[in-house]
Amino acid sequence: MLDFNFVNPTHILFGKGKIAEIKERIPAASRVLITYGRGSVKKNGTLDEVLVALSDHTVFEFGGIEPNPSYETLMQAVDMIQTNSIDFLLAVGGGSVIDGTKFIAAAAVFEGDPWDILEKHGEGVLKALPFGSVLTLPATGSEMNSGGVVTRISLQAKLVFMSPYVFPLFSVLDPEKTYTLPSRQIGNGVVDAFAHVVEQYVTYPVNGKVQDRFAEGLLLTLIEEGPKALANPKDYEVRSNLMWTATMALNGLIGAGVPQDWTTHMIGHELTAMHGLDHAQTLAVILPNLLTVCKQNKREKLLQYAERVWDLKEGESDQRIGTAIDKTRNFFEQMQVKTHLSDYGIGKDSIPRLLEQLQAHGLNSLGEQQDVTPDVSKRILERCL
Amino acid sequence: MLDFNFVNPTHILFGKGKIAEIKERIPAASRVLITYGRGSVKKNGTLDEVLVALSDHTVFEFGGIEPNPSYETLMQAVDMIQTNSIDFLLAVGGGSVIDGTKFIAAAAVFEGDPWDILEKHGEGVLKALPFGSVLTLPATGSEMNSGGVVTRISLQAKLVFMSPYVFPLFSVLDPEKTYTLPSRQIGNGVVDAFAHVVEQYVTYPVNGKVQDRFAEGLLLTLIEEGPKALANPKDYEVRSNLMWTATMALNGLIGAGVPQDWTTHMIGHELTAMHGLDHAQTLAVILPNLLTVCKQNKREKLLQYAERVWDLKEGESDQRIGTAIDKTRNFFEQMQVKTHLSDYGIGKDSIPRLLEQLQAHGLNSLGEQQDVTPDVSKRILERCL
Numbered sequence: 001m002l003d004f005n006f007v008n009p010t011h012i013l014f015g016k017g018k019i020a021e022i023k024e025r026i027p028a029a030s031r032v033l034i035t036y037g038r039g040s041v042k043k044n045g046t047l048d049e050v051l052v053a054l055s056d057h058t059v060f061e062f063g064g065i066e067p068n069p070s071y072e073t074l075m076q077a078v079d080m081i082q083t084n085s086i087d088f089l090l091a092v093g094g095g096s097v098i099d100g101t102k103f104i105a106a107a108a109v110f111e112g113d114p115w116d117i118l119e120k121h122g123e124g125v126l127k128a129l130p131f132g133s134v135l136t137l138p139a140t141g142s143e144m145n146s147g148g149v150v151t152r153i154s155l156q157a158k159l160v161f162m163s164p165y166v167f168p169l170f171s172v173l174d175p176e177k178t179y180t181l182p183s184r185q186i187g188n189g190v191v192d193a194f195a196h197v198v199e200q201y202v203t204y205p206v207n208g209k210v211q212d213r214f215a216e217g218l219l220l221t222l223i224e225e226g227p228k229a230l231a232n233p234k235d236y237e238v239r240s241n242l243m244w245t246a247t248m249a250l251n252g253l254i255g256a257g258v259p260q261d262w263t264t265h266m267i268g269h270e271l272t273a274m275h276g277l278d279h280a281q282t283l284a285v286i287l288p289n290l291l292t293v294c295k296q297n298k299r300e301k302l303l304q305y306a307e308r309v310w311d312l313k314e315g316e317s318d319q320r321i322g323t324a325i326d327k328t329r330n331f332f333e334q335m336q337v338k339t340h341l342s343d344y345g346i347g348k349d350s351i352p353r354l355l356e357q358l359q360a361h362g363l364n365s366l367g368e369q370q371d372v373t374p375d376v377s378k379r380i381l382e383r384c385l
Numbered sequence: 386m387l388d389f390n391f392v393n394p395t396h397i398l399f400g401k402g403k404i405a406e407i408k409e410r411i412p413a414a415s416r417v418l419i420t421y422g423r424g425s426v427k428k429n430g431t432l433d434e435v436l437v438a439l440s441d442h443t444v445f446e447f448g449g450i451e452p453n454p455s456y457e458t459l460m461q462a463v464d465m466i467q468t469n470s471i472d473f474l475l476a477v478g479g480g481s482v483i484d485g486t487k488f489i490a491a492a493a494v495f496e497g498d499p500w501d502i503l504e505k506h507g508e509g510v511l512k513a514l515p516f517g518s519v520l521t522l523p524a525t526g527s528e529m530n531s532g533g534v535v536t537r538i539s540l541q542a543k544l545v546f547m548s549p550y551v552f553p554l555f556s557v558l559d560p561e562k563t564y565t566l567p568s569r570q571i572g573n574g575v576v577d578a579f580a581h582v583v584e585q586y587v588t589y590p591v592n593g594k595v596q597d598r599f600a601e602g603l604l605l606t607l608i609e610e611g612p613k614a615l616a617n618p619k620d621y622e623v624r625s626n627l628m629w630t631a632t633m634a635l636n637g638l639i640g641a642g643v644p645q646d647w648t649t650h651m652i653g654h655e656l657t658a659m660h661g662l663d664h665a666q667t668l669a670v671i672l673p674n675l676l677t678v679c680k681q682n683k684r685e686k687l688l689q690y691a692e693r694v695w696d697l698k699e700g701e702s703d704q705r706i707g708t709a710i711d712k713t714r715n716f717f718e719q720m721q722v723k724t725h726l727s728d729y730g731i732g733k734d735s736i737p738r739l740l741e742q743l744q745a746h747g748l749n750s751l752g753e754q755q756d757v758t759p760d761v762s763k764r765i766l767e768r769c770l
Contacts, residue, residue: 001625003400008393014642015388209606209626210633217598225594240386241594244642248595253638257399257629 001208006256010144011170014244016236018172019049019134022090023056025170026132030088032059033081035101037093039063044180046136050092060084065093068272068279069100071118071152074107081108081129089131091168094185095140095192098133099148102166105129118150122161132170136177138243139189139280141196141250143171151273157361158269173247175239183230186242187335188280190226193246194219194331195264195283202291202301203259203368211258216308218254221245223309226335259368264290266366267377270357277344284332284339289383291325293376297369341384351381386593391641395529396555399629401621403557404434404519407475408441410555411517415473417444418466420486422478424448426521429565435477435519445469450478453657453664454485456503456537459492466493466514474516476553479570480525480577483518484533487551490514503535507546517555521562523628524574524665526581526635528556536658542746543654558632560624568615571627572720573665575611578631579604579716580649580668587676587686588644588753596643601693603639606630608694611720644753649675651751652762655742662729669717669724674768676710678761682754726769736766 013021026032032054034047041047042063051059062077080086081104091101105128107114116124135143142148147162178186201215221241228238248254267290268282277285295302299321306312306324315323329339338344355374358364366372372380398406411417417439419432426432427448436444447462465471466489476486490513492499501509520528527533532547563571586600606626613623633639652675653667662670680687684706691697691709700708714724723729740759743749751757757765 001399001622001629003403005396005398005406007396011390011392012641013390014386018388207622207626208629209610210602210629213602213605214599217595217602220598221594237386237592240642241592244386244593244595256397257625 001211001257002206002259004257006252008144008167008252010168010251012144012173012247013170014173016174016176018174019046020053022050022132022134022170022172023053026054026057026088026090028056030057031084031086032057032088032090033062033077033084033086034059034090034092035062035065035077035097035104036091037063037065037067037097040180041092041136046134046177047092050090050134060086065097065100067096068149068151068158069096069103071115071150072154074100074103074150075114077104078107078114087129089129091131091133092136094135094137095142098135098142098168099140099150101131101133102128102142102148103150103161105131106163106166115152118152118159118161121159122163122166125161125163125165128163128165130169132172133168134172134177135243137181137185137189138178138239138246139192141193141247143168143173144247144251149269156273156357158273159361160269173243175236175243178239178243179234181233183336184278186229186233187337188278189246190222190229190242190335191280191284191332191337193249194222195280195287196249197254198287199261199264200255200258202298202305203261204297205300205304206258208258211254211256212304214248215254218245218249219309223331226331230336261368263366263372263377266363267354267358267380270354270361274350274354274357275344275346280337281344284337285341285384286380288325288329288332288339289380291328292383293380294367294372295321297367297371348382348385351378354381386596386642387591387644389642391637393529393552393637395553395636397529397558397632398555399558401559401561403559404431405438407435407517407519407555407557408438411439411442411473411475413441415442416469416471417442417473417475418447418462418469418471419444419475419477420447420450420462420482420489421476422448422450422452422482425565426477431519431521431562432477435475445471450482450485452481453534453536453543454481454488456500456535457539459485459488459535460499462489463492463499472514474514476516476518477521479520479522480527483520483527483553484525484535486516486518487513487527487533488535488546490516491548491551500537503537503544503546506544507548507551510546510548510550513548513550515554517557518553519557519562520628522566522570522574523563523624523631524577526578526632528553528558529632529636534654541658541742543658544746545654558628560621560628563624563628564619566618568721569663571614571618572722573663574631575607575614575627575720576665576669576717576722578634579607580665580672581634582639583672584646584649585640585643587683587690588646589682590685590689591643593643596639596641597689599633600639603630603634604694608716611716615721646753648751648757648762648765651748652739652743652765655739655746659739659742660729660731660735665722666729669722670726670769671765673710673714673717673724674765676713677768678765679752679757680706682752682756733767733770736763739766
């Protein structure tokens with residue numbers, strides 16, 4: 001096991017009706033900005049439930065945060081905070097709304113140009129407004145971690161930032177709030193959580209037995225519950241397991257003390273920034289090909305993945321690895337997320353520009369061994385067609 | 386899955402040499418009381434390493450905290466805090482030292498009679514002195530939870546208290562610091578962690594898939610690593626896995642959203658208070674018999690335990706359950722912890738008094754369904770002989 005420091009101070013409120021508890025978690029005198037996306041929380045009643053819980057608080061609303069939240073939009077919220085002396089934020093939505101709210105929380109009290117927060121990946125963040133979240137989409141883990149991803153549309157750049165100051169103080173996870181999600185978002189969420197686990201698990205072995213078994217437990221749960229979530233949208237138990245799995249997939253725990261990859265996410269961010277694919281679509285396309293191209297480096301963990309997650313115990317090693325990767329791709333397709341660039345109308349001619357963008361963002365040595373060079377990224381992308 | 390609230394703010398510093406980091410975690414102006422046990426940390430150099438790390442701090446020492454820390458001893462530390470205006474505590478030791486330090490931290494600033502803290506199981510605790518820990522014995526999980534157990538010798542009472550104010554701010558987990566532990570403490574630690582997991586896992590099913598798989602991962606790791614830790618005391622990887630497993634076994638995570646039993650611990654506390662057995666010895670004696678006596682209530686989870694932890698997939702259900710319980714008992718014996726009361730010189734004549742003490746402490750309806758009455762406890766104890 002590698003050395004590590006780990007802490008996660010977010011308070012999770014899990015279950016039916018837990019939104020009612022937020023009134024005790026936000027100081028009574030706060031001026032609260034509720035942030036949300038394009039209005040689904042208005043239609044399905046979640047926002048009303050939040051407003052009832054906060055009926056004794058002073059609240060403001062900021063809607064319109066996009067999937068892949070943009071710097072341009074988020075800076076409007078920062079202006080609103082300053083105009084209205086807002087001192088607490090509450091994100092109501094999925095990972096994009098929560099990621100965006102993290103940026104708003106940091107940018108509102110940042111000394112200097114807020115763009116620096118993203119350019120320096122959160123390094124200069126020394127404080128942030130306090131905030132909580134009400135999660136409506138199990139996927140990104142943002143509800144219990146200290147990272148976010150923000151896009152600057154004008155630069156076609158999608159950048160990650162992390163800071164210990166942007167852990168949510170609390171997050172409400174009510175599985176019923178996911179009943180009205182379209183199947184596309186359920187499929188995307190399962191693929192996203194699956195990729196998060198694989199990025200922290202299929203690397204090289206360091207004998208982190210707890211981390212490995214926790215990772216395998218999360219993958220097995222996604223494989224069992226994902227298809228049920230598509231088939232039976234109002235199954236509370238399925239949605240509960242999915243929600244807790246997605247949170248545990250990226251809250252720092254399974255990644256503590258083990259190597260981490262993140263190549264799939266980094267290449268995926270460029271695909272989204274250039275071509276507008278959903279985040280999970282990029283992961284479904286790239287991850288199986290990353291595993292194939294990097295299978296020598298990842299050999300031991302791929303064999304463990306094949307055995308413990310896909311129950312592949314017989315046959316030649318290479319064959320087991322190949323079958324495990326095929327099953328991964330098939331699972332993404334089963335979750336109704338397409339796994340080839342051609343499915344999204346993207347051809348070979350896009351690859352040079354994608355590689356340029358990776359290099360422009362300094363991503364020349366990706367992966368757990370920093371040996372995914374632009375040439376390796378090119379080979380991965382060529383297999384994605 | 387059941388509804389739950391979960392938070393764990395303790396910062397874990399895991400790895401070789403991490404003691405050096407504590408100087409940045411304790412405010413420079415603090416007056417620090419270092420608490421420890423009967424001196425092994427003096428002999429093996431751990432205390433010296435702590436003193437070097439805190440060479441710029443004002444430090445005091447309080448040694449002599451016993452295994453099963455006593456109210457009587459701990460109250461001496463409370464006096465010392467008040468005399469010396471101490472404002473930060475650092476526990477250096479195993480679960481007893483950390484449990485004791487939690488009580489000291491709460492008692493030092495408690496308004497009223499500190500005995501109330503234990504009698505009311507922590508309910509009235511509204512604040513505590515800040516404290517950290519340097520863990521030397523993987524076992525109890527106290528380094529990352531908010532509970533403690535304290536004995537009042539004069540009353541033969543061993544009582545649990547819990548409070549969100551007594552989470553350690555940080556805990557150092559350096560696997561090398563466990564190399565000099567006697568095998569009795571390693572065996573005890575593995576049994577303790579194993580029992581912690583089973584108390585939160587072998588109950589009745591609520592379809593908590595993540596919690597179940599995490600629990601199974603911890604049990605499998607203990608079964609694999611426990612015997613190696615006895616055989617090769619200086620195997621860093623083995624000690625790392627054991628240390629992280631014991632911490633994860635009782636930090637609130639695997640118990641969030643699932644039923645919990647704790648009968649074995651409650652009966653065990655009476656055994657320790659009356660007869661002085663090591664805590665883990667009591668668990669090794671009681672747990673297999675609790676599982677046998679309560680096997681109807683626990684049937685589904687016992688079958689899952691048999692299959693996933695002990696790989697028992699063939700044969701009649703009752704036979705698989707019986708074999709799983711036998712394997713549990715054999716594992717404790719393999720860890721060199723005896724599993725019968727007679728091994729400790731305790732006979733049938735002790736049972737009436739043990740049952741009286743359970744009732745005196747209000748423990749008349751134990752277990753995940755509150756149906757472990759004194760009569761059921763009697764049947765369990767009779768099987769323990």
